[in-house]
Structure formats: structure tokens, C-alpha cells
Amino acid sequence: MHALLISLQSEFYKSRKTLAFWASILLPLCLCSLVTAAFYFKSEKILAQLYSPPVLWMNYIGSILGIMGSLILPFYVIFMAFSVNNIEHKNDTWKSLFAQPLNKFSIYAAKYIYAVLLIFICLFLFFALSLAFGNLLHILNNGYKFNDYSPLDFLSRIYTRLFLSSLGILSVQFIISLIWSDFLKPMGIGFIGLIAGIIAVTRGWEYACFIPYSHATMVISARKEGVAGQIFTQEIYASLIYAAVLFLAGYFIVIKKSVK
Amino acid sequence: MSNLAIETCGLTYHFGNQKVVDDLSLKVPKGSIYGFLGPNGAGKTTTIKILLNLLKSPYDTVFIFGKEINANRIASLKKIGALVEQPAIYAHLTGKENLINRCILLGVTREKVKDMLSLVGLTDAADKKAGNYSLGMKQRLGIALALLADAELLLLDEPTNGLDPNGIIEIRNLMSELSLKHNKTILVSSHLLHEIEKVATHVGILNKGKLLFQGTINELQTFNTPVVEIQTDNREATAAFLSSLGYVVSNINEDTIQLPFQSTAETGKINTLLIQHGFTVYSIHFVKKDLERLFLDITKTN
Incomplete structure (x- = not known):
């Protein structure tokens, strides 16, 4: 456990200056700020629609979720899984990492947990900033009645589901980035997977849940269909199974890995 | 109790079909400076990687301080500080941050960072990104990283690579000091004998994976017929x-x-x-x- 904690601490220390780390903070900050700015500057048009507070919140949150859930989140996960492993490939530091008196499981698990934590930070910030900026809009413009409805329950459910749905993609991309050091393979496979996932969901393919890249899109689509109440649905179970199986597979790759 | 820091018994290692280490029986006495010599491609780096368990050796062929490495990987690595090939350095971190990161992994106090930077002459470049270091500076940082754990055994793979003559002399003096004052065992690889003949107490000569000579530096001299x-x-x-x-x-x-x-x-x-x-x-x-x-x-x- 001690080895895992110090490995995790080291991951944070060495990655704190990388784009993958800052993107987990800047993506929610930028996207939420942009949507909030759009709501602020286009307030007359939006207020003319006379939305009820729940519908107003859904419009506001939906503007963020629509872009984030099906595009930004999967891309971020693909890029971040690449970055967490590439830091060792690029600097040729696998050899020094595995020459430390730490068990290989801790080194591997710390990298994986770090990647999971970055997704958590990113989604938590999306959740917190959506809530905070919505209320800020109400303060800046009294016409908005954001204070008359609390979207806390909806937000926490949808972001929990998005978080869980992203673990499947993360695990696939993590293994790909662990094996290959180049940029094109993980990004290329991720991009193709993502397109396939979106097509499978939008075409209503019944086996879409077997494609990890489709899980986030399925969560977003479920929101639109009004069935977001449940947290554990088929795609979430599929994502968790993918995550567990591939996490273990990744560990076996690591212990068999020879640093030539 | 074995008096050997490193012992390999008939170690053989293949990369695919190519035999890179052939029936190697190294014996590195405790407290010695063992010059591990051989031309480029002789199998020195592969051997060092096997000694670090980065490459898996067959069971009962590699012993570090008398303990079989596969069965005692962590205990063995706790006793080893290593510099392998090009120093493994995070280019986006400064020299100081690289050392701090290693302190975190080793559970060593960060106070040591300053001493190590001073020891390898990098105090002035401590806050410069390691990616912008010259080859010699990277090599010094690599040596500092190897020394950080205060390990009993140091494996230094061509540590003077890229250093200027002054740097080479400094590293040579540092090795002597570590061995004499701190009783460290040092295995230092090189393809140039003159570089380490002044400090080595023992020598092993490797070529095409085979150990051609092993003994003290004086024993090597006896081969030298006038x-x-x-x-x-x-x-x-x-x-x-x-x-x-x-x-x-x-x-x-x-x-x-x-x-x-x-x-x-x-x-x-x-x-x-x-x-x-x-x-x-x-x-x-x-x-x-x-x-x-x-x-x-x-x-x-x-």
C-alpha cells in the first residue's frame, strides 16, 4: 500500500506540469465559462422563451453536456491515457521506474489510478462549475430563475454515469498506450473507435454497449431520452467489466514486459 | 556468508535467437570497484539490465549479496543504485525536480537533493529544465540519481560518457571515494580500459557475451608479457x-x-x-x- 501511495504521489509530482493534468482543469473551466458567457450575452433571447427553472437548467447543463459528453470527454480520455504512459516512453524512464525497489503492481496501478483521478477531477469540475456558474448567472441577471430549482440530483447522477462510462475507454486506451510508444497508434485507434461508437449509438445498434467508445455517448443519449435516473445501466456494467478485465490484462503485460 | 556483492552462475541470455550473454559467471567482491569492460555490443548493458531484473534471468543464475534476484527483487533493488545507458531523466522537469521525484519513490528525505546536486556540480543548473542539459550534465544528473538512495552497490553503465576530461577525473575520484570511504561496491562498465584502470580493483572483460578474463587488476598485468x-x-x-x-x-x-x-x-x-x-x-x-x-x-x- 505504501508503494502504491508513493508511486501515486510521484505520478502527480512528475505530471503536474503536463498538458494532460492541466487539461483536466482547463477543459471544464473553459467550456463552462463559454456556455455561461453565451447565456449571459444572449440572455434576452433565452429569457424570451419563458423557460421554467427546471427547463432552463436542463438547457444550460445540456449545452455543456452535449459537447463534453460525446466529444471532449472521450478525446480527453484518449489523450490523457496516452500522455500518462508517454511520459515514460518519451524520456526512456521505464527502465529507471522498474529498477526502483517497488513492486510492479504498485507502479502500474498508480499510473492507472492517476488516470482515473484525472477523469474524476475533470468531471467533478464540470459538475461543480456547472452548478456554480448557473447560480452566478442568476446573480448577474435576475431574469434567470436558476435559484428556483436545484439540479444537484440530476447533475450528480449524470456525471457519476459519465465517470463510470469513461473507465472502459480509459482501460482500452491505457493498454494501447502502454504497449506502443508512438502517438499515432493510440490516437488513431481511439479516433476510429470513437467514430464507430457514435455511429453505433446514433444508428441504434443493439450491441453498441459492447463498444467501450460508445458508452459516454449512450449516457448522453439516455439523458435525452429521460432515462438518466438509474446509475447502473447496461453500458455502465459493460464499461466496468471492460475496465476490470483490461486493468488486469495490463498488469500481466507489465510483469512480462522486458525493458530492452 | 558470501563475500560477493554480485554473483552470476553460468548466466545465458538470448534476444530472440541471438545469444547476447553466454555462460557468464561474474564474481564481484564486496567493496571492490569492478571494471566491466568490453567493446560496444559485448553484452555489458544487457548484463546490467539483468542485474536490475529489468530483463528476466533464469532462476538461480543471478545473486545480489547472496540472494537470488528473481525471488528477492525488491530486497535486491533496495541495495542497488544504477545508471543504465543514457540517463533516464524527465526532460520537462528541472534537475532538482528529477531528484525530488526520485526521493518520493525511494522514501528519501528531500534534504539530500541539495547535497547530490553539489556533489555532481549541478547546483547552478538545478532549476534548469533537464531537457536543456548538455549530455555531460545529463550524465551527472544520472549519477546523482544513482547515488541518491545511498545504496551499497552501484551499477554505473558508462558513467563518463559525454563528460569532458575534468568531469571524467571528478567521476573517477568520486568512485574511489565512494569505495574507500563509504565501502560501496561499484560495477562500472566501459569500452575504454584506460578510463577505469586507474580506479578499478577488479576487471572483467566481456566480448560477444563471453567473459574472457576476470580477476584483479594486478592479475590482468601478469597476462601482459613484456x-x-x-x-x-x-x-x-x-x-x-x-x-x-x-x-x-x-x-x-x-x-x-x-x-x-x-x-x-x-x-x-x-x-x-x-x-x-x-x-x-x-x-x-x-x-x-x-x-x-x-x-x-x-x-x-x-
């Missing part, structure tokens, strides 16, 4: 004349010929014979091959 080197006005005729008298001409160089040294009296006799038979002798003297030549001879003949 010769008599003669320079005359006619090299070929001199060689033919001496051969006709039963002398073995071991080497004919550009200007000189060489014969195995027997005694000073015999050398005097050769000189007299040559002059009596009309040769002009420019020089005749006793020569002991330098170790560098010896090293080249050993690796060439094998």
Missing part, C-alpha cells in the same frame, strides 16, 4: 636474421620488430649480434604493453 622492441636500418632483414638464429619474432610493426623479452643479458646479446652483422641499431628496449593494448588483444583474438 617484449623487446628493436628499431634498425632494415626491419625485414633484421627479422629474418634473428629468426635464422632461432629467435621468435612476435611482431613486425611499421618501424620496429618485437621479440619476447627473456632477460636483460639476452637483450644485450641480441644487440651485439646485430651490430656484429652490420645492422645499425637505432634503439633496443624493453616494452610492457599498456593495458589498453592488452584489452584490445584479448577482445580481438576472441
